[in-house]
Amino acid sequence: MIEAKNITKRYGGKTAVNDLSFTVEAGRVTGFLGPNGAGKSTTMRLLLGLDRPDAGRATINGVAYRDLAQPMRVVGALLEARAVHTGRSAYDHLLCLAQTQGFGKRRVQEVIEQVGLGSVMRKRAGGFSLGMSQRLGIAAALLGDPAALILDEPVNGLDPEGILWIRNLMKSLAAEGRAVFVSSHLMNEMAVTADHLIVIGRGQLVADCSTAEFIERSTKQSVLVRTPEQEKLAGLLRAQGATVTETEDGLAVVGLDAPRISELAAAGNLALHELSTSRGSLEEAFMELTKDAVEYDAAVPTTGGAK
Numbered sequence: 001m002i003e004a005k006n007i008t009k010r011y012g013g014k015t016a017v018n019d020l021s022f023t024v025e026a027g028r029v030t031g032f033l034g035p036n037g038a039g040k041s042t043t044m045r046l047l048l049g050l051d052r053p054d055a056g057r058a059t060i061n062g063v064a065y066r067d068l069a070q071p072m073r074v075v076g077a078l079l080e081a082r083a084v085h086t087g088r089s090a091y092d093h094l095l096c097l098a099q100t101q102g103f104g105k106r107r108v109q110e111v112i113e114q115v116g117l118g119s120v121m122r123k124r125a126g127g128f129s130l131g132m133s134q135r136l137g138i139a140a141a142l143l144g145d146p147a148a149l150i151l152d153e154p155v156n157g158l159d160p161e162g163i164l165w166i167r168n169l170m171k172s173l174a175a176e177g178r179a180v181f182v183s184s185h186l187m188n189e190m191a192v193t194a195d196h197l198i199v200i201g202r203g204q205l206v207a208d209c210s211t212a213e214f215i216e217r218s219t220k221q222s223v224l225v226r227t228p229e230q231e232k233l234a235g236l237l238r239a240q241g242a243t244v245t246e247t248e249d250g251l252a253v254v255g256l257d258a259p260r261i262s263e264l265a266a267a268g269n270l271a272l273h274e275l276s277t278s279r280g281s282l283e284e285a286f287m288e289l290t291k292d293a294v295e296y297d298a299a300v301p302t303t304g305g306a307k
């Protein structure tokens, strides 16, 4: 379990992370979302002991990273895949890392196979594509068979095949009982990958809830209605408290669901030519939510995790 308790980090006059608390539970993928500059990388660096918080405490399985006797056995991290730039082969790079922690050649071979780099393991890692570098970075993170993983924007710059691969890997690592904490600024990607979401804006917590709950609460449902009697129906629906907008496609109705609209139309003897329900874009909801962290601080559920 990864835990941040009231962590704050300032750089000069800039507060990058502001009194942030959350828990990343084992056995699920927790998405860490926020627009660029929200403080995601800083938070991950604080969790990994690469920076010291000005206030608060970050722990992994109850212990601060710097106090872990064998950190790679507890938490694996992918921060900057390109940081792997090296003249060494992928195999030698991993072997060096492994030896610092007392892992053998067999473990190196295992993680190489796990990330699909078997055929290129003798090639110079410096010449790897971004996708291959990401795989190598993940192999390094997995070396110690850690209970927790911290991955900063692992899908950035990857092709669709690479994105799918990382998505499935994260899910399977969580299914094995690990705590998987993954940052992204892409809401749609996290919606299909994460079980739980922690959303920050301007260094502050904006939401901490299940992905399903986030989607349910954040996107407005609207119903498109086509009828030859547009004005009459619009009047009927407004009288029931719905917000009705006349668009080129028909009436866009918010505040009443499709069954209720059809009942009201039937009662009013009005024909319906189309009735379809849609949800607003998740990406739009996310941008709206994070555009002003303070304004939206209390607007979204913070169930489970925020302590």
Ligand SMILES: Nc1ncnc2c1ncn2[C@@H]1O[C@H](COP(=O)(O)OP(=O)(O)OP(=O)(O)O)[C@@H](O)[C@H]1O
Pocket (backbone or CB within 6 Å): 011, 014, 015, 016, 034, 035, 036, 037, 038, 039, 040, 041, 042, 043, 185
């Ligand atoms: N070493 C530093 N010195 C000064 N300011 C910093 C430093 N590191 C981060 N910041 C500032 O802190 C804020 C949070 O940055 P951070 O990189 O954590 O955000 P992020 O959510 O990871 O964004 P991105 O997705 O763009 O990486 C930004 O305003 C950034 O400019």
